[in-house]
Amino acid sequence: MRIPRFHRVPGGAVARTLALFLALAPLATGASSATDRAVLEGQLAAARAALDEAAREVAELSRQLYGDPGEALRFVHGGPRGSMLGVNIGGPAREEGVEVMGVSPGGPAEQAGIRAGDVLVAVDGKPLRRSGERGASAQLVEQMRGVEPGRVVKVDYLRGGERRTASVTTAPAEPAIVRVIRERMAVPPGEGMPMPGFEALLGPAPAFRSLELVALTPRLGHYFGTDKGLLVVRAPAAGTLPLEEGDVLQTIGGRTPENPGHAFRILRSYQPGEKVKLGVLRQRKSLVLEATIPAAAALGGEEGRRPPAPPPPRAAPARDGSA
Amino acid sequence: MHARLHELLSLRDGEPVEAAVRAHVAGCAECAAALAGTEALRERLRALPPAPPATADGWAAVAARVAATRDRGGRTRRVAPLAAAASVAALALFAVLRWQPAPAPEPAASAPSATQARSSVEELRSRSQALEAALSALPARPAVVRAGTALPIESLEAQVQWLDHQLLLADAGEPAADAERLWHDRVEVMSSLVQLRYVEAQLNP
Numbered sequence: 001m002r003i004p005r006f007h008r009v010p011g012g013a014v015a016r017t018l019a020l021f022l023a024l025a026p027l028a029t030g031a032s033s034a035t036d037r038a039v040l041e042g043q044l045a046a047a048r049a050a051l052d053e054a055a056r057e058v059a060e061l062s063r064q065l066y067g068d069p070g071e072a073l074r075f076v077h078g079g080p081r082g083s084m085l086g087v088n089i090g091g092p093a094r095e096e097g098v099e100v101m102g103v104s105p106g107g108p109a110e111q112a113g114i115r116a117g118d119v120l121v122a123v124d125g126k127p128l129r130r131s132g133e134r135g136a137s138a139q140l141v142e143q144m145r146g147v148e149p150g151r152v153v154k155v156d157y158l159r160g161g162e163r164r165t166a167s168v169t170t171a172p173a174e175p176a177i178v179r180v181i182r183e184r185m186a187v188p189p190g191e192g193m194p195m196p197g198f199e200a201l202l203g204p205a206p207a208f209r210s211l212e213l214v215a216l217t218p219r220l221g222h223y224f225g226t227d228k229g230l231l232v233v234r235a236p237a238a239g240t241l242p243l244e245e246g247d248v249l250q251t252i253g254g255r256t257p258e259n260p261g262h263a264f265r266i267l268r269s270y271q272p273g274e275k276v277k278l279g280v281l282r283q284r285k286s287l288v289l290e291a292t293i294p295a296a297a298a299l300g301g302e303e304g305r306r307p308p309a310p311p312p313p314r315a316a317p318a319r320d321g322s323a
Numbered sequence: 324m325h326a327r328l329h330e331l332l333s334l335r336d337g338e339p340v341e342a343a344v345r346a347h348v349a350g351c352a353e354c355a356a357a358l359a360g361t362e363a364l365r366e367r368l369r370a371l372p373p374a375p376p377a378t379a380d381g382w383a384a385v386a387a388r389v390a391a392t393r394d395r396g397g398r399t400r401r402v403a404p405l406a407a408a409a410s411v412a413a414l415a416l417f418a419v420l421r422w423q424p425a426p427a428p429e430p431a432a433s434a435p436s437a438t439q440a441r442s443s444v445e446e447l448r449s450r451s452q453a454l455e456a457a458l459s460a461l462p463a464r465p466a467v468v469r470a471g472t473a474l475p476i477e478s479l480e481a482q483v484q485w486l487d488h489q490l491l492l493a494d495a496g497e498p499a500a501d502a503e504r505l506w507h508d509r510v511e512v513m514s515s516l517v518q519l520r521y522v523e524a525q526l527n528p
Contacts, residue, residue: 058475088487104487106480138495161337176481209471260468
């Protein structure tokens with residue numbers, strides 16, 4: 001298995017997103033008594049615009065980390081990938097076990113309750129132990145290579161000298177961009193729509209970025225007459241997706257989103273101009289809404305509420321965030 | 324050797340900790356002060372008001388609620404602890420984030436000494452752990468999720484997961500990128516993640 005090349009990452013993402021804190025200082029510390037509602041609303045709008053700008057920087061960071069499409073595609077079409085637990089390991093070499101220095105945020109180990117300081121000593125009952133020149137971490141790599149992504153493994157670990165066991169739902173051992181590509185590959189072939197390039201998959205910010213969803217709780221589900229779906233708390237601006245506040249989004253292109261993040265990833269995998277069917281419950285009636293994915297709007301304001309950005313000058317490349 | 328951050332957090336939370344570590348913290352003024360600091364931060368974060376129920380007007384509800392507070396003549400008891408906790412969290416995060424990463428190492432004509440490389444990796448590890456602590460001090464993700472915020476956060480999380488896997492491969496002697504560069508990238512991505520999560524928490528009181 002080849003490893004994607006890592007590219008130099010300048011400090012840009014950090015330096016620029018620090019501006020978020022400055023933009024949000026009045027919100028973070030409480031606005032002055034002279035701040036009126038209009039100013040506050042302006043601050044909220046500015047904060048959302050700053051988040052959108054940060055999203056663009058994150059996309060840029062992704063491009064730098066995984067800037068070689070060929071390498072990522074080799075992962076997509078390669079052989080068995082194996083799984084990962086989502087742990088950051090290190091510390092002094094041990095005869096038995098692998099010390100967790102940290103858990104990957106949002107990763108399998110974190111969700112299973114494993115945390116920094118724990119020492120992983122066995123996976124599915126097989127001990128992680130130094131054997132000759134091969135350290136315990138090599139044993140862990142070897143064992144996880146044979147685990148199908150998504151399978152639950154039993155991880156034995158020591159915490160403060162006490163032995164514990166966690167059930168960890170593994171994740172595929174592959175770069176972030178490959179996950180994006182896989183979502184895209186699950187989309188039924190469109191009418192003449194080729195596989196988009198990395199630029200399209202990673203940025204700019206999607207046109208539906210102001211869409212807000214929440215998973216149904218039992219009480220919300222009772223009110224809306226269903227126990228499946230995601231409630232649209234805030235609809236995206238007019239002209240993007242035909243969703244309304246109060247809709248319960250149940251399917252996207254025939255796929256059932258498991259949570260809001262999954263719904264956004266599915267929607268993100270469609271490209272401007274592509275058609276998608278949205279299965280929704282509106283006022284307790286099931287509807288199938290036909291939508292055409294709109295082009296990404298300019299950053300800096302809520303999409304659809306501002307005039308489109310002027311065309312860029314011929315001599316300069318287009319730049320988001322000019323509004 | 325002083326107690327490490329995860330050991331202090333375990334002591335704070337009443338989790339099992341090696342007896343030697345517990346004894347050291349009991350007798351070390353520096354570690355005891357660090358432990359007290361983590362307790363104080365937790366108490367302040369606990370003062371955060373409970374998450375409001377999901378409403379149908381999203382951002383407008385947040386704006387209206389805060390504006391209504393102003394109209395009543397300043398901060399109410401509901402807003403005050405939030406603002407105070409936010410300020411504390413902001414200061415803690417600034418302390419972590421003010422460090423600017425040095426440029427990632429490029430293949431050099433003359434390789435740096437092993438001592439230099441080890442020192443750099445140790446510093447990056449330390450930064451990385453501080454960022455994880457900052458992340459764990461933030462409130463849980465909000466129930467109502469905005470697409471424009473959730474997508475970059477998930478992207479950054481997936482990147483950290485992959486970087487951690489690369490570091491595991493490097494430790495195991497498998498083909499992988501240079502460890503120093505991986506640590507550098509981890510700090511870079513974690514910094515962006517902490518900032519985004521912080522802003523998300525601010526906008527979802």
